[in-house]
Amino acid sequence: xxxxxxxxxxxxxxxxxxxTSCDExxxxxxxxxxxxxxxxxxxxxxxxxxxxxxxxxxxxxxxLDHIDRLVAEAMAEAGLGFADLDGVAAxxxxxxxxxIIVGVMTxxxxxxxxxxxxxAVNHLEGHALTARLTDDVAFPYLLLLVSGGHCQxxxxxxxxxxxxxxxxxxxxxxxxxxxTAKMLGLPYPGGPALERAAAGGDAARFALPRPMxxxxxxxxxxxxxxxxxxxxxxxxxxxxPEAALADLAAGxxxxxxxxxxxxxxxxxxxxxxxxxxxRTMVVAGGVAAxxxxxxxxxxxxxxxxxxxxxxxxxxxxxxxxMIAWAGIEKLRLGETAPLTFAPRPRWxxxxxxxxxxxxxxxxx
Amino acid sequence: MKILALDTALSGCSVAILQxxxxxAHRQRTMARGQAEALLPMVEAAMAEAGMAYAALxxxxxxxxxxxxxxxxxxxxxxRALALAAGKPLVGVTTLEAIxxxxxxxxxTGKPVLVALDSRRGDLFVQLFDAGSRPLCPPQAVAPxxxxxxxxxxxxxLAGDAAETARDSLRAAGLAVEIADAPAQPDAxxxxxxxxxxxxxxxxxxxxxxxxxxxxxxKAAVLRVAP
Numbered sequence: 001x002x003x004x005x006x007x008x009x010x011x012x013x014x015x016x017x018x019x020t021s022c023d024e025x026x027x028x029x030x031x032x033x034x035x036x037x038x039x040x041x042x043x044x045x046x047x048x049x050x051x052x053x054x055x056x057x058x059x060x061x062x063x064l065d066h067i068d069r070l071v072a073e074a075m076a077e078a079g080l081g082f083a084d085l086d087g088v089a090a091x092x093x094x095x096x097x098x099x100i101i102v103g104v105m106t107x108x109x110x111x112x113x114x115x116x117x118x119x120a121v122n123h124l125e126g127h128a129l130t131a132r133l134t135d136d137v138a139f140p141y142l143l144l145l146v147s148g149g150h151c152q153x154x155x156x157x158x159x160x161x162x163x164x165x166x167x168x169x170x171x172x173x174x175x176x177x178x179x180t181a182k183m184l185g186l187p188y189p190g191g192p193a194l195e196r197a198a199a200g201g202d203a204a205r206f207a208l209p210r211p212m213x214x215x216x217x218x219x220x221x222x223x224x225x226x227x228x229x230x231x232x233x234x235x236x237x238x239x240x241p242e243a244a245l246a247d248l249a250a251g252x253x254x255x256x257x258x259x260x261x262x263x264x265x266x267x268x269x270x271x272x273x274x275x276x277x278x279r280t281m282v283v284a285g286g287v288a289a290x291x292x293x294x295x296x297x298x299x300x301x302x303x304x305x306x307x308x309x310x311x312x313x314x315x316x317x318x319x320x321x322m323i324a325w326a327g328i329e330k331l332r333l334g335e336t337a338p339l340t341f342a343p344r345p346r347w348x349x350x351x352x353x354x355x356x357x358x359x360x361x362x363x364x
Numbered sequence: 365m366k367i368l369a370l371d372t373a374l375s376g377c378s379v380a381i382l383q384x385x386x387x388x389a390h391r392q393r394t395m396a397r398g399q400a401e402a403l404l405p406m407v408e409a410a411m412a413e414a415g416m417a418y419a420a421l422x423x424x425x426x427x428x429x430x431x432x433x434x435x436x437x438x439x440x441x442x443x444r445a446l447a448l449a450a451g452k453p454l455v456g457v458t459t460l461e462a463i464x465x466x467x468x469x470x471x472x473t474g475k476p477v478l479v480a481l482d483s484r485r486g487d488l489f490v491q492l493f494d495a496g497s498r499p500l501c502p503p504q505a506v507a508p509x510x511x512x513x514x515x516x517x518x519x520x521x522l523a524g525d526a527a528e529t530a531r532d533s534l535r536a537a538g539l540a541v542e543i544a545d546a547p548a549q550p551d552a553x554x555x556x557x558x559x560x561x562x563x564x565x566x567x568x569x570x571x572x573x574x575x576x577x578x579x580x581x582x583k584a585a586v587l588r589v590a591p
Binding site: 050051052055057058060061064065067068069071072082097098101102103104105106107108109110112113114339340341342343 | 398400401402403404405407408418433434437438440441442443444445446448449450568570571573577578579581582
């Protein structure tokens with residue numbers, strides 16, 4: 001940063017981001033000219049694996065044990081002192097409240113000591129704005145947010161300007177991946193394991209439903225598909241033959257892809273009438289790491305002459321760079337939060353939308 | 365020595381700044397929840413009242429538990445980040461020590477004190493201290509019925525938010541006990557006073573939960589699909 005010291009040049013804003021809302025403890029430093037100076041993520045996978053899912057109290061304990069060290073690591077990696085920051089952003093919700101509290105208190109404290117603004121970021125907004133950090137995508141765009149806790153289609157017209165077009169009426173898509181993987185006896189976390197198992201499978205061997213396909217609207221449903229897989233599994237000998245496992249995994253993944261693409265197709269059709277200026281579709285969230293889903297969406301966007309943007313894998317899964325970036329976007333608009341900010345277990349992106357979605361994490 | 369101390373581990377939110385044993389500022393509120401909202405503004409107000417800059421502090425102190433898991437994490441996350449941001453060392457003090465200090469300071473009776481805290485799970489978080497506030501046993505979770513076996517003899521003072529439960533159990537066992545006229549919550553001034561005397565820890569200051577997370581291991585996934 002010495003290059004800027006004493007220079008008349010206005011240096012780009014620098015923000016520290018903190019993410020602790022689920023099972024990743026993360027800290028990152030990002031600049032307004034879209035450089036990631038540090039991005040450290042500590043996964044708690046090993047701690048939750050024996051339980052086959054995220055245990056909120058274990059997650060909260062792990063966040064407390066590690067977040068200050070990760071912040072120090074990120075600062076050192078960026079070669080910055082806290083005084084160099086223009087703001088401190090943390091995920092303020094939605095998610096597991098015990099973890100959110102740890103991240104929010106950490107950010108507030110650093111902001112207080114150095115007299116910097118504190119920014120409370122909606123975790124989903126972090127995912128929603130990532131494509132602007134990685135690909136400089138302009139508003140407006142269509143966003144498919146797919147993760148272990150969420151499955152939503154949103155029209156993004158600006159920072160804070162989100163219109164919900166559709167969401168899941170039962171399971172989030174990542175949740176469906178994890179639960180199906182569990183039924184197939186695959187290790188936790190199920191999503192990546194199921195994708196690997198599906199690689200050699202015959203997707204056509206088992207007839208599985210394509211939930212919601214052909215129906216109007218953009219809502220999603222995955223619990224019927226999950227049940228259909230369970231019924232197939234129950235008809236199979238035990239242990240599950242390797243070929244059957246691969247075929248079921250492939251069949252499930254293909255059904256998810258077709259269902260997702262069908263719902264997105266409805267959204268694109270709808271937007272072509274209501275918002276023809278929208279020319280970009282962005283996918284975000286941990287499930288966006290799935291290659292089959294990326295391929296299906298790429299084809300769909302080609303059909304509609306849309307630009308398709310999928311951020312790099314490590315910025316699709318939970319991370320703090322997206323929180324720092326959303327912090328920068330909010331800081332530019334003067335949207336800071338007071339030190340009295342209360343961490344929020346629930347925080348919908350589109351507060352006007354009526355949604356039946358229940359977050360997976362809230363059921364644990 | 366200039367020290368900033370915090371406590372949010374039980375049903376309060378308390379902040380104090382001491383300089384060489386003298387309280388320059390003190391804030392104390394009773395709240396079962398809401399410490400995440402209240403704590404930093406209270407710290408800022410206390411620092412302003414004391415006319416203290418974070419850079420002028422020599423160290424920080426915080427209660428590490430036992431107590432409410434969420435409450436002690438609010439205090440620890442805050443204290444650890446304040447210490448990191450200010451580049452100052454942090455020391456931990458248990459809620460049991462701080463409450464014992466409060467009970468013994470007001471009662472130079474020569475009696476030992478048992479601090480008993482409501483664990484919200486039926487048992488109590490307890491520790492026994494002699495009249496000089498030296499611990500006679502480690503902090504532990506104990507069922508009320510097992511308290512008499514732990515303390516063995518009376519007379520003794522009781523303190524903490526579960527003092528009445530402890531009194532009833534110990535009296536039923538025939539021990540001479542009385543509840544100390546002392547706050548049931550840690551006083552941040554005493555946390556600071558205790559923290560000022562501590563040797564600095566080698567590693568990070570960690571929580572004292574005294575209980576593992578409430579979670580049971582599932583059966584193996586392969587068994588779940590079997591009819």
